[in-house]
Amino acid sequence: MPANEPMISIQGVEKWFGQFHALKNVNLDVSPGEVVVILGPSGSGKSTLCRTINRLESTSEGRIIIDGKELPSESKPLAQLRAEVGMVFQQFNLFSHMTVLENVMLAPVQVLGQKPAEVRERALQLLERVGVEHQANKRPSALSGGQQQRVAIARALAMKPKVMLFDEPTSALDPEMIKEVLDVIVELTGEGMTMVVVTHEMGFAQTAADRIIFMADGEIVEENTPAEFFSSPKTARAQDFLSKVL
Amino acid sequence: MNAVIENFDVFIAAFGKTVLLTIISGVISIVFGLILASFSISPSKFLRVVNAVYVGLMRNIPAAAHLFFTIFVLPLLGVKLSFFALACIGITVYFSAYFSDAFRSGINSIGRGQLEAAQALGLKKSKILRQIVFPQGIRNSVPPLINTMIALIKVTAIAGVFGVTELFGGMLQLINTNDSAVIALMVFTALLYSILTIPAGYIAGIVERKVVFTT
Ligand SMILES: Nc1ncnc2c1ncn2[C@@H]1O[C@H](COP(=O)(O)OP(=O)(O)OP(=O)(O)O)[C@@H](O)[C@H]1O
Ligand SMILES: [Mg+2]
Numbered sequence: 001m002p003a004n005e006p007m008i009s010i011q012g013v014e015k016w017f018g019q020f021h022a023l024k025n026v027n028l029d030v031s032p033g034e035v036v037v038i039l040g041p042s043g044s045g046k047s048t049l050c051r052t053i054n055r056l057e058s059t060s061e062g063r064i065i066i067d068g069k070e071l072p073s074e075s076k077p078l079a080q081l082r083a084e085v086g087m088v089f090q091q092f093n094l095f096s097h098m099t100v101l102e103n104v105m106l107a108p109v110q111v112l113g114q115k116p117a118e119v120r121e122r123a124l125q126l127l128e129r130v131g132v133e134h135q136a137n138k139r140p141s142a143l144s145g146g147q148q149q150r151v152a153i154a155r156a157l158a159m160k161p162k163v164m165l166f167d168e169p170t171s172a173l174d175p176e177m178i179k180e181v182l183d184v185i186v187e188l189t190g191e192g193m194t195m196v197v198v199t200h201e202m203g204f205a206q207t208a209a210d211r212i213i214f215m216a217d218g219e220i221v222e223e224n225t226p227a228e229f230f231s232s233p234k235t236a237r238a239q240d241f242l243s244k245v246l
Numbered sequence: 247m248n249a250v251i252e253n254f255d256v257f258i259a260a261f262g263k264t265v266l267l268t269i270i271s272g273v274i275s276i277v278f279g280l281i282l283a284s285f286s287i288s289p290s291k292f293l294r295v296v297n298a299v300y301v302g303l304m305r306n307i308p309a310a311a312h313l314f315f316t317i318f319v320l321p322l323l324g325v326k327l328s329f330f331a332l333a334c335i336g337i338t339v340y341f342s343a344y345f346s347d348a349f350r351s352g353i354n355s356i357g358r359g360q361l362e363a364a365q366a367l368g369l370k371k372s373k374i375l376r377q378i379v380f381p382q383g384i385r386n387s388v389p390p391l392i393n394t395m396i397a398l399i400k401v402t403a404i405a406g407v408f409g410v411t412e413l414f415g416g417m418l419q420l421i422n423t424n425d426s427a428v429i430a431l432m433v434f435t436a437l438l439y440s441i442l443t444i445p446a447g448y449i450a451g452i453v454e455r456k457v458v459f460t461t
Contacts, residue, residue: 056362075371083368093363097382107367110377152363159367 005068007032007163007194008053013062015048015218022048024218026062030163033192037205037226040215041241046198049215050167053196054085067162083111086156090168092148094140094155100127101136104155112159119158126154130184146177153184164188166197182208202245206230214238249427250434253420260416261438267330267402267412268442271337272395278338279345286350287379297346304343309401312340317408333405333412337398344394352387353379392450396443403439413438 006029015023022045030036038046051057053064055071055078064071066085072078094103104123108114127133130150132143140148149169156164166185170178182204189195189208199205205212205226212229214222214237222235230246233239250257285297304312316336317329325332356379364374406415417435421428 054366056365079365079368079370081368082366085366087363087366089359089363091359093357093359095360095363095378095382097378097385106377107369110373111368111370155367 004031006030006065007034007067008196009063009065010049010053011063011065013049013052013064014060015045015052015057016060022218023052023059026218026220028213028220030194030196032194035189035193035195035197035208035210036213037209037211038196038198038213038215039200039202039205039241040221044215045218046215047167048218050165050196050198053163053165054082054087056087079111083107083159084162086159086161086164088149088152088156088164088166088169090171092140092145092152092172094148094152096140099137099139100132100143100151103140103151104158107155108158123154123158126157127151130154131180144177145173146180149173149177149181150184153181153188157188163194163196166195166199168198168200170199170201200245202230214241216241249420249424250430253424253431256416256420257413257434257438260411260413263330263411263416264399264402264413264438265442267333267337267405267410268395268399271334271341271402272398274334274338275341275345275398276391278342279347280349282342282346283349283353286346287353301343301346304340305347307340309337309340310404310407312336313404313408317405317410329405329409333402333408333410337401337405340401341394341398344397345391348390348394349383349387351390352385353383355386356382389450389454392446392453396446396450399439399442399446 008028008030010026010028013023013026014021026049028036038049040046048057052059053066055073058073066081069081071081094100095106098106101120101123104126105116105119108119108122109116124133124136127136130153132147132150132154135143135147135151140151143151169185170181173181178201182201185195185197186204186208197208207226209226212222212224212226213220214224214229214233214235216237222229222233222238224234229238230242233242282297282300285293288294313333313336316339317332320327320332320335360378360382361374364378369377402412403414406412406418409415411419413435417431420431424431
Protein backbone atom coordinates (compact mmCIF):
# COMPACT_ATOMS: atom_id res chain seq x y z
CA MET A 1 0.00 0.00 0.00
CA PRO A 2 1.47 3.39 -0.93
CA ALA A 3 1.95 5.61 2.10
CA ASN A 4 -0.36 8.29 0.77
CA GLU A 5 -3.34 5.99 0.34
CA PRO A 6 -6.08 6.78 2.86
CA MET A 7 -7.06 4.26 5.54
CA ILE A 8 -10.69 5.29 5.19
CA SER A 9 -12.10 6.77 2.03
CA ILE A 10 -15.70 7.94 1.98
CA GLN A 11 -16.79 8.91 -1.51
CA GLY A 12 -20.06 10.58 -2.42
CA VAL A 13 -22.05 8.91 0.34
CA GLU A 14 -25.78 9.60 0.51
CA LYS A 15 -28.12 8.26 3.15
CA TRP A 16 -31.89 8.43 3.14
CA PHE A 17 -34.12 7.33 6.02
CA GLY A 18 -37.32 7.11 3.99
CA GLN A 19 -37.97 10.71 2.94
CA PHE A 20 -35.31 12.10 5.27
CA HIS A 21 -31.96 12.97 3.73
CA ALA A 22 -29.55 12.16 6.58
CA LEU A 23 -26.21 12.27 4.70
CA LYS A 24 -25.70 14.54 1.70
CA ASN A 25 -22.77 13.84 -0.63
CA VAL A 26 -20.26 13.14 2.12
CA ASN A 27 -16.64 12.89 0.99
CA LEU A 28 -13.89 12.26 3.52
CA ASP A 29 -10.47 10.65 3.45
CA VAL A 30 -8.74 9.66 6.68
CA SER A 31 -5.01 8.93 6.51
CA PRO A 32 -3.38 6.08 8.42
CA GLY A 33 -2.73 7.19 11.99
CA GLU A 34 -4.90 10.27 11.65
CA VAL A 35 -7.38 11.29 14.35
CA VAL A 36 -10.49 12.87 12.91
CA VAL A 37 -13.01 14.38 15.31
CA ILE A 38 -16.54 14.95 14.04
CA LEU A 39 -18.44 17.82 15.61
CA GLY A 40 -21.86 19.20 14.90
CA PRO A 41 -25.27 19.90 16.37
CA SER A 42 -27.64 17.13 17.38
CA GLY A 43 -29.26 15.44 14.41
CA SER A 44 -26.59 16.58 11.95
CA GLY A 45 -25.75 13.00 10.95
CA LYS A 46 -22.56 12.39 12.96
CA SER A 47 -23.64 9.00 14.30
CA THR A 48 -25.08 7.99 10.96
CA LEU A 49 -21.78 8.76 9.23
CA CYS A 50 -19.79 6.94 11.90
CA ARG A 51 -22.05 3.90 11.61
CA THR A 52 -21.83 3.75 7.82
CA ILE A 53 -18.06 3.26 8.12
CA ASN A 54 -18.61 -0.31 9.36
CA ARG A 55 -21.97 -0.63 7.67
CA LEU A 56 -24.07 -0.80 10.82
CA GLU A 57 -25.97 1.67 8.70
CA SER A 58 -26.19 0.96 4.98
CA THR A 59 -25.60 3.74 2.48
CA SER A 60 -28.09 4.74 -0.18
CA GLU A 61 -25.32 5.77 -2.57
CA GLY A 62 -21.56 6.21 -2.70
CA ARG A 63 -18.55 4.12 -1.76
CA ILE A 64 -16.66 3.49 1.44
CA ILE A 65 -13.18 2.00 1.15
CA ILE A 66 -11.22 0.81 4.15
CA ASP A 67 -7.52 0.12 3.68
CA GLY A 68 -8.03 -0.31 -0.05
CA LYS A 69 -11.03 -2.63 0.24
CA GLU A 70 -14.53 -1.49 -0.60
CA LEU A 71 -17.14 -2.27 2.07
CA PRO A 72 -19.00 -5.35 0.86
CA SER A 73 -22.70 -5.84 1.34
CA GLU A 74 -22.81 -9.64 1.66
CA SER A 75 -22.66 -10.73 5.24
CA LYS A 76 -19.56 -12.95 5.23
CA PRO A 77 -16.96 -10.58 3.73
CA LEU A 78 -18.64 -7.78 5.63
CA ALA A 79 -18.04 -9.59 8.91
CA GLN A 80 -14.37 -10.01 7.96
CA LEU A 81 -14.04 -6.32 7.27
CA ARG A 82 -15.83 -5.34 10.45
CA ALA A 83 -13.33 -7.42 12.38
CA GLU A 84 -10.70 -4.88 11.29
CA VAL A 85 -12.72 -1.88 12.43
CA GLY A 86 -13.22 -1.40 16.17
CA MET A 87 -16.29 0.45 17.38
CA VAL A 88 -17.09 1.99 20.74
CA PHE A 89 -20.70 2.96 21.41
CA GLN A 90 -22.26 5.63 23.57
CA GLN A 91 -24.08 2.95 25.61
CA PHE A 92 -20.98 0.65 25.96
CA ASN A 93 -22.99 -2.38 24.79
CA LEU A 94 -20.95 -4.92 26.73
CA PHE A 95 -22.39 -8.42 26.50
CA SER A 96 -24.38 -8.58 29.70
CA HIS A 97 -24.30 -12.38 30.14
CA MET A 98 -20.52 -12.57 30.00
CA THR A 99 -17.81 -11.50 32.39
CA VAL A 100 -15.58 -8.57 31.54
CA LEU A 101 -12.80 -10.94 30.52
CA GLU A 102 -15.15 -13.03 28.36
CA ASN A 103 -16.32 -9.87 26.64
CA VAL A 104 -12.77 -9.05 25.63
CA MET A 105 -11.93 -12.64 24.64
CA LEU A 106 -15.04 -13.41 22.60
CA ALA A 107 -14.18 -11.99 19.19
CA PRO A 108 -10.48 -12.96 18.99
CA VAL A 109 -11.48 -16.56 19.78
CA GLN A 110 -14.72 -16.75 17.79
CA VAL A 111 -13.83 -14.53 14.83
CA LEU A 112 -10.07 -14.87 14.46
CA GLY A 113 -9.88 -18.43 15.78
CA GLN A 114 -7.03 -17.62 18.16
CA LYS A 115 -6.19 -19.93 21.06
CA PRO A 116 -8.15 -19.07 24.20
CA ALA A 117 -5.06 -19.31 26.44
CA GLU A 118 -3.16 -16.75 24.37
CA VAL A 119 -6.17 -14.50 23.97
CA ARG A 120 -6.72 -14.60 27.71
CA GLU A 121 -3.20 -13.38 28.36
CA ARG A 122 -3.60 -10.51 25.92
CA ALA A 123 -7.08 -9.67 27.17
CA LEU A 124 -5.78 -9.38 30.73
CA GLN A 125 -2.98 -7.09 29.54
CA LEU A 126 -5.51 -4.91 27.73
CA LEU A 127 -7.71 -4.75 30.81
CA GLU A 128 -4.69 -3.74 32.85
CA ARG A 129 -3.86 -1.08 30.31
CA VAL A 130 -7.32 0.49 30.62
CA GLY A 131 -7.20 0.05 34.41
CA VAL A 132 -9.94 -2.51 35.00
CA GLU A 133 -7.86 -5.66 35.54
CA HIS A 134 -9.39 -6.17 38.99
CA GLN A 135 -12.86 -6.40 37.49
CA ALA A 136 -11.97 -9.12 34.98
CA ASN A 137 -14.29 -11.75 36.42
CA LYS A 138 -17.24 -9.48 37.16
CA ARG A 139 -20.33 -8.96 35.08
CA PRO A 140 -20.50 -5.61 33.26
CA SER A 141 -23.49 -4.55 35.35
CA ALA A 142 -21.27 -4.57 38.45
CA LEU A 143 -19.01 -1.89 36.94
CA SER A 144 -19.35 1.87 36.79
CA GLY A 145 -20.12 3.48 33.44
CA GLY A 146 -16.55 4.69 33.05
CA GLN A 147 -15.20 1.22 33.77
CA GLN A 148 -17.65 -0.35 31.33
CA GLN A 149 -16.60 2.02 28.58
CA ARG A 150 -12.93 1.26 29.21
CA VAL A 151 -13.73 -2.45 28.93
CA ALA A 152 -15.55 -1.72 25.67
CA ILE A 153 -12.41 -0.04 24.37
CA ALA A 154 -10.29 -3.02 25.44
CA ARG A 155 -12.77 -5.36 23.74
CA ALA A 156 -12.39 -3.46 20.46
CA LEU A 157 -8.60 -3.29 20.77
CA ALA A 158 -8.38 -7.04 21.34
CA MET A 159 -9.13 -7.46 17.63
CA LYS A 160 -6.07 -5.35 16.76
CA PRO A 161 -8.20 -3.17 14.50
CA LYS A 162 -6.81 -0.91 11.78
CA VAL A 163 -9.38 1.74 12.61
CA MET A 164 -11.28 2.71 15.75
CA LEU A 165 -14.67 4.42 15.59
CA PHE A 166 -16.04 6.20 18.65
CA ASP A 167 -19.63 7.43 18.70
CA GLU A 168 -19.96 9.80 21.64
CA PRO A 169 -18.00 7.51 23.98
CA THR A 170 -18.47 9.75 27.02
CA SER A 171 -21.98 11.11 26.52
CA ALA A 172 -23.62 8.50 28.74
CA LEU A 173 -21.13 8.99 31.58
CA ASP A 174 -21.30 10.94 34.80
CA PRO A 175 -19.00 13.97 34.61
CA GLU A 176 -16.43 12.53 37.00
CA MET A 177 -15.90 9.50 34.76
CA ILE A 178 -15.43 11.32 31.48
CA LYS A 179 -11.75 12.00 32.01
CA GLU A 180 -10.77 8.40 32.75
CA VAL A 181 -12.26 7.33 29.41
CA LEU A 182 -10.85 10.25 27.42
CA ASP A 183 -7.41 9.53 28.88
CA VAL A 184 -7.52 6.03 27.41
CA ILE A 185 -8.54 7.40 24.01
CA VAL A 186 -5.84 10.06 24.09
CA GLU A 187 -3.30 7.36 24.84
CA LEU A 188 -4.37 5.56 21.66
CA THR A 189 -3.78 8.67 19.57
CA GLY A 190 -0.16 8.53 20.67
CA GLU A 191 0.14 5.00 19.30
CA GLY A 192 -0.69 5.79 15.70
CA MET A 193 -4.21 4.35 15.69
CA THR A 194 -6.46 5.69 12.94
CA MET A 195 -9.51 7.07 14.68
CA VAL A 196 -12.82 8.71 13.94
CA VAL A 197 -14.34 10.22 17.06
CA VAL A 198 -17.79 11.76 17.35
CA THR A 199 -17.88 13.80 20.53
CA HIS A 200 -19.24 16.84 22.29
CA GLU A 201 -16.07 17.16 24.39
CA MET A 202 -14.55 20.30 22.95
CA GLY A 203 -11.43 20.14 25.13
CA PHE A 204 -10.70 16.67 23.84
CA ALA A 205 -11.35 17.73 20.24
CA GLN A 206 -8.95 20.62 20.60
CA THR A 207 -6.06 18.60 21.99
CA ALA A 208 -6.47 15.15 20.43
CA ALA A 209 -7.67 15.82 16.88
CA ASP A 210 -5.47 16.11 13.83
CA ARG A 211 -8.46 17.42 11.94
CA ILE A 212 -11.95 18.63 12.78
CA ILE A 213 -14.92 17.75 10.60
CA PHE A 214 -17.91 19.94 11.28
CA MET A 215 -21.29 18.63 10.14
CA ALA A 216 -24.69 20.25 9.90
CA ASP A 217 -27.88 18.97 8.29
CA GLY A 218 -26.20 15.85 6.92
CA GLU A 219 -23.38 17.69 5.21
CA ILE A 220 -19.73 18.32 5.97
CA VAL A 221 -19.80 22.08 6.31
CA GLU A 222 -16.24 22.70 7.40
CA GLU A 223 -12.94 20.84 7.59
CA ASN A 224 -10.21 22.49 9.58
CA THR A 225 -7.29 22.08 11.93
CA PRO A 226 -8.36 22.17 15.58
CA ALA A 227 -6.38 25.35 16.21
CA GLU A 228 -8.07 27.20 13.35
CA PHE A 229 -11.49 25.69 13.95
CA PHE A 230 -11.68 26.83 17.54
CA SER A 231 -10.02 30.23 17.09
CA SER A 232 -11.32 31.33 13.71
CA PRO A 233 -13.88 29.02 12.13
CA LYS A 234 -14.40 29.62 8.42
CA THR A 235 -18.14 29.10 8.21
CA ALA A 236 -21.02 30.91 9.84
CA ARG A 237 -22.60 27.58 10.87
CA ALA A 238 -19.46 26.60 12.76
CA GLN A 239 -19.19 30.03 14.39
CA ASP A 240 -22.78 29.75 15.52
CA PHE A 241 -22.21 26.21 16.83
CA LEU A 242 -19.09 27.20 18.76
CA SER A 243 -20.75 30.25 20.27
CA LYS A 244 -23.33 27.89 21.77
CA VAL A 245 -21.06 25.13 23.08
CA LEU A 246 -18.01 27.05 24.29
CA MET B 247 -61.79 -35.05 56.41
CA ASN B 248 -62.25 -38.84 56.69
CA ALA B 249 -62.96 -38.97 52.98
CA VAL B 250 -59.57 -37.41 52.34
CA ILE B 251 -57.68 -39.75 54.68
CA GLU B 252 -59.45 -42.88 53.44
CA ASN B 253 -58.77 -42.00 49.84
CA PHE B 254 -55.26 -40.74 50.35
CA ASP B 255 -53.82 -43.39 48.03
CA VAL B 256 -56.29 -42.39 45.32
CA PHE B 257 -55.17 -38.77 45.71
CA ILE B 258 -51.51 -39.71 45.54
CA ALA B 259 -52.05 -41.75 42.36
CA ALA B 260 -54.06 -38.94 40.78
CA PHE B 261 -51.51 -36.34 41.86
CA GLY B 262 -48.76 -38.46 40.31
CA LYS B 263 -50.69 -38.53 37.07
CA THR B 264 -51.05 -34.74 37.09
CA VAL B 265 -47.31 -34.41 37.63
CA LEU B 266 -46.65 -36.86 34.80
CA LEU B 267 -49.08 -35.11 32.49
CA THR B 268 -47.44 -31.78 33.34
CA ILE B 269 -43.90 -33.03 32.80
CA ILE B 270 -44.56 -34.92 29.56
CA SER B 271 -46.67 -32.28 27.86
CA GLY B 272 -44.57 -29.49 29.41
CA VAL B 273 -41.25 -30.81 28.13
CA ILE B 274 -42.56 -31.56 24.65
CA SER B 275 -44.32 -28.16 24.47
CA ILE B 276 -41.13 -26.37 25.48
CA VAL B 277 -39.15 -28.15 22.77
CA PHE B 278 -41.78 -27.36 20.14
CA GLY B 279 -42.08 -23.83 21.49
CA LEU B 280 -38.34 -23.29 21.09
CA ILE B 281 -38.47 -24.61 17.53
CA LEU B 282 -41.44 -22.36 16.72
CA ALA B 283 -39.71 -19.37 18.32
CA SER B 284 -36.62 -19.97 16.20
CA PHE B 285 -38.93 -19.89 13.16
CA SER B 286 -40.00 -16.44 14.26
CA ILE B 287 -36.43 -15.07 14.03
CA SER B 288 -35.57 -17.03 10.90
CA PRO B 289 -34.58 -15.16 7.73
CA SER B 290 -37.16 -17.28 5.89
CA LYS B 291 -40.43 -15.44 5.58
CA PHE B 292 -42.24 -18.77 5.17
CA LEU B 293 -41.07 -20.00 8.57
CA ARG B 294 -41.95 -16.69 10.21
CA VAL B 295 -45.45 -16.95 8.78
CA VAL B 296 -45.74 -20.58 9.95
CA ASN B 297 -44.97 -19.45 13.50
CA ALA B 298 -47.32 -16.47 13.37
CA VAL B 299 -50.23 -18.50 11.98
CA TYR B 300 -49.72 -21.41 14.37
CA VAL B 301 -49.40 -19.22 17.46
CA GLY B 302 -52.26 -16.95 16.43
CA LEU B 303 -54.57 -19.84 15.71
CA MET B 304 -53.80 -22.16 18.62
CA ARG B 305 -53.83 -19.51 21.32
CA ASN B 306 -57.27 -18.38 20.27
CA ILE B 307 -58.90 -21.77 20.57
CA PRO B 308 -60.01 -22.53 24.16
CA ALA B 309 -58.01 -25.21 25.96
CA ALA B 310 -61.18 -27.26 26.53
CA ALA B 311 -61.85 -27.31 22.78
CA HIS B 312 -58.30 -28.55 22.13
CA LEU B 313 -58.71 -31.38 24.63
CA PHE B 314 -62.21 -32.24 23.44
CA PHE B 315 -60.87 -32.52 19.91
CA THR B 316 -57.86 -34.71 20.72
CA ILE B 317 -59.62 -36.93 23.29
CA PHE B 318 -62.96 -37.46 21.55
CA VAL B 319 -62.54 -36.53 17.89
CA LEU B 320 -59.12 -38.04 17.14
CA PRO B 321 -60.27 -41.56 18.15
CA LEU B 322 -63.23 -41.17 15.78
CA LEU B 323 -60.68 -40.43 13.06
CA GLY B 324 -58.94 -43.70 13.82
CA VAL B 325 -56.26 -42.61 16.31
CA LYS B 326 -55.92 -45.42 18.84
CA LEU B 327 -54.24 -44.03 21.95
CA SER B 328 -55.01 -43.85 25.66
CA PHE B 329 -56.93 -40.86 27.05
CA PHE B 330 -53.73 -39.88 28.83
CA ALA B 331 -51.67 -39.82 25.62
CA LEU B 332 -54.43 -37.96 23.79
CA ALA B 333 -54.57 -35.39 26.58
CA CYS B 334 -50.77 -34.92 26.27
CA ILE B 335 -51.22 -34.23 22.56
CA GLY B 336 -53.98 -31.69 23.16
CA ILE B 337 -52.03 -29.82 25.82
CA THR B 338 -48.86 -29.87 23.72
CA VAL B 339 -50.58 -28.51 20.62
CA TYR B 340 -52.06 -25.68 22.68
CA PHE B 341 -49.08 -24.82 24.88
CA SER B 342 -46.40 -24.99 22.17
CA ALA B 343 -47.91 -21.71 20.97
CA TYR B 344 -47.61 -20.13 24.42
CA PHE B 345 -44.06 -21.39 24.94
CA SER B 346 -43.11 -20.03 21.51
CA ASP B 347 -44.30 -16.63 22.67
CA ALA B 348 -42.45 -16.94 25.97
CA PHE B 349 -39.18 -17.59 24.13
CA ARG B 350 -39.94 -14.88 21.62
CA SER B 351 -40.48 -12.28 24.34
CA GLY B 352 -37.15 -13.28 25.89
CA ILE B 353 -35.35 -12.97 22.58
CA ASN B 354 -37.04 -9.66 21.77
CA SER B 355 -35.95 -8.24 25.10
CA ILE B 356 -32.31 -8.35 23.99
CA GLY B 357 -31.16 -4.80 23.37
CA ARG B 358 -30.33 -3.76 19.83
CA GLY B 359 -26.96 -2.54 21.10
CA GLN B 360 -25.95 -6.10 22.03
CA LEU B 361 -26.44 -7.21 18.44
CA GLU B 362 -24.70 -4.17 17.00
CA ALA B 363 -21.71 -4.70 19.27
CA ALA B 364 -21.46 -8.30 18.10
CA GLN B 365 -21.76 -7.29 14.45
CA ALA B 366 -19.16 -4.57 14.88
CA LEU B 367 -16.71 -7.16 16.24
CA GLY B 368 -17.12 -9.18 13.05
CA LEU B 369 -19.13 -12.10 14.43
CA LYS B 370 -21.05 -14.04 11.80
CA LYS B 371 -24.82 -14.34 12.09
CA SER B 372 -24.69 -17.94 13.27
CA LYS B 373 -22.21 -17.03 16.01
CA ILE B 374 -24.27 -14.03 17.07
CA LEU B 375 -27.23 -16.38 17.47
CA ARG B 376 -25.24 -18.95 19.44
CA GLN B 377 -23.12 -16.61 21.55
CA ILE B 378 -25.46 -13.68 22.19
CA VAL B 379 -29.08 -14.19 21.15
CA PHE B 380 -29.77 -17.64 22.56
CA PRO B 381 -27.88 -17.37 25.88
CA GLN B 382 -29.45 -14.01 26.69
CA GLY B 383 -32.82 -14.73 25.12
CA ILE B 384 -33.31 -18.04 26.90
CA ARG B 385 -32.34 -16.60 30.27
CA ASN B 386 -34.73 -13.71 29.78
CA SER B 387 -37.38 -16.24 28.80
CA VAL B 388 -37.23 -18.14 32.10
CA PRO B 389 -39.83 -16.07 33.99
CA PRO B 390 -42.43 -16.17 31.19
CA LEU B 391 -41.63 -19.88 30.73
CA ILE B 392 -42.38 -20.62 34.38
CA ASN B 393 -45.58 -18.59 34.21
CA THR B 394 -46.62 -20.54 31.13
CA MET B 395 -45.79 -23.77 32.96
CA ILE B 396 -48.09 -22.73 35.83
CA ALA B 397 -50.86 -22.11 33.32
CA LEU B 398 -50.19 -25.55 31.85
CA ILE B 399 -50.49 -27.25 35.26
CA LYS B 400 -53.91 -25.68 35.69
CA VAL B 401 -55.04 -26.67 32.21
CA THR B 402 -54.23 -30.34 32.89
CA ALA B 403 -57.34 -30.31 35.11
CA ILE B 404 -59.49 -30.09 31.98
CA ALA B 405 -58.23 -33.56 31.04
CA GLY B 406 -59.97 -34.78 34.21
CA VAL B 407 -63.31 -33.76 32.81
CA PHE B 408 -62.60 -35.79 29.67
CA GLY B 409 -61.92 -39.07 31.40
CA VAL B 410 -58.27 -38.87 32.50
CA THR B 411 -57.96 -39.75 36.19
CA GLU B 412 -55.45 -37.05 37.01
CA LEU B 413 -55.93 -34.95 40.13
CA PHE B 414 -59.08 -33.15 39.07
CA GLY B 415 -60.61 -36.24 37.41
CA GLY B 416 -59.77 -38.30 40.51
CA MET B 417 -61.45 -35.74 42.70
CA LEU B 418 -64.59 -35.81 40.52
CA GLN B 419 -64.78 -39.58 40.93
CA LEU B 420 -64.30 -39.37 44.71
CA ILE B 421 -67.03 -36.73 44.93
CA ASN B 422 -69.42 -39.11 43.16
CA THR B 423 -69.03 -41.71 45.91
CA ASN B 424 -68.54 -39.33 48.87
CA ASP B 425 -71.01 -36.56 48.21
CA SER B 426 -71.09 -35.52 51.85
CA ALA B 427 -67.38 -34.57 51.76
CA VAL B 428 -67.36 -32.39 48.68
CA ILE B 429 -65.76 -29.39 50.40
CA ALA B 430 -62.98 -31.38 52.08
CA LEU B 431 -62.17 -33.21 48.85
CA MET B 432 -62.04 -29.97 46.87
CA VAL B 433 -59.93 -28.15 49.44
CA PHE B 434 -57.43 -30.98 49.55
CA THR B 435 -57.29 -31.06 45.75
CA ALA B 436 -56.68 -27.32 45.67
CA LEU B 437 -53.91 -27.81 48.20
CA LEU B 438 -52.23 -30.40 46.01
CA TYR B 439 -52.37 -28.09 42.96
CA SER B 440 -50.87 -25.33 45.09
CA ILE B 441 -47.94 -27.58 45.97
CA LEU B 442 -47.06 -27.45 42.28
CA THR B 443 -47.98 -23.91 41.34
CA ILE B 444 -47.01 -21.77 44.33
CA PRO B 445 -43.33 -22.82 44.48
CA ALA B 446 -43.14 -22.41 40.70
CA GLY B 447 -44.40 -18.84 40.97
CA TYR B 448 -41.97 -18.19 43.79
CA ILE B 449 -39.05 -19.55 41.75
CA ALA B 450 -40.12 -17.39 38.80
CA GLY B 451 -39.81 -14.34 41.04
CA ILE B 452 -36.33 -15.28 42.22
CA VAL B 453 -35.16 -16.11 38.72
CA GLU B 454 -36.49 -12.82 37.44
CA ARG B 455 -34.31 -10.97 39.91
CA LYS B 456 -31.22 -13.13 39.55
CA VAL B 457 -30.95 -14.17 35.94
CA VAL B 458 -32.70 -11.69 33.71
CA PHE B 459 -30.49 -9.11 32.07
CA THR B 460 -31.46 -5.56 31.67
CA THR B 461 -29.51 -3.99 28.88
N1 LIG C 1 -33.02 4.64 11.92
C1 LIG C 1 -33.43 5.90 11.61
N2 LIG C 1 -34.61 6.11 11.03
C2 LIG C 1 -35.02 7.36 10.71
N3 LIG C 1 -34.31 8.48 10.96
C3 LIG C 1 -33.13 8.32 11.56
C4 LIG C 1 -32.62 7.04 11.92
N4 LIG C 1 -31.40 7.21 12.50
C5 LIG C 1 -31.17 8.54 12.49
N5 LIG C 1 -32.20 9.22 11.93
C6 LIG C 1 -32.29 10.66 11.75
O1 LIG C 1 -31.14 11.10 11.06
C7 LIG C 1 -30.68 12.33 11.58
C8 LIG C 1 -29.24 12.21 11.96
O2 LIG C 1 -29.13 11.35 13.08
P1 LIG C 1 -27.78 11.07 13.80
O3 LIG C 1 -28.07 10.11 14.89
O4 LIG C 1 -26.75 10.68 12.83
O5 LIG C 1 -27.45 12.48 14.41
P2 LIG C 1 -26.25 12.91 15.35
O6 LIG C 1 -25.52 13.98 14.63
O7 LIG C 1 -25.48 11.73 15.76
O8 LIG C 1 -27.00 13.56 16.59
P3 LIG C 1 -26.70 13.45 18.16
O9 LIG C 1 -25.65 14.48 18.45
O10 LIG C 1 -28.00 13.80 18.79
O11 LIG C 1 -26.26 12.06 18.45
C9 LIG C 1 -31.59 12.68 12.75
O12 LIG C 1 -32.51 13.65 12.33
C10 LIG C 1 -32.28 11.39 13.06
O13 LIG C 1 -33.58 11.63 13.54
MG1 LIG D 1 -25.27 10.65 17.61
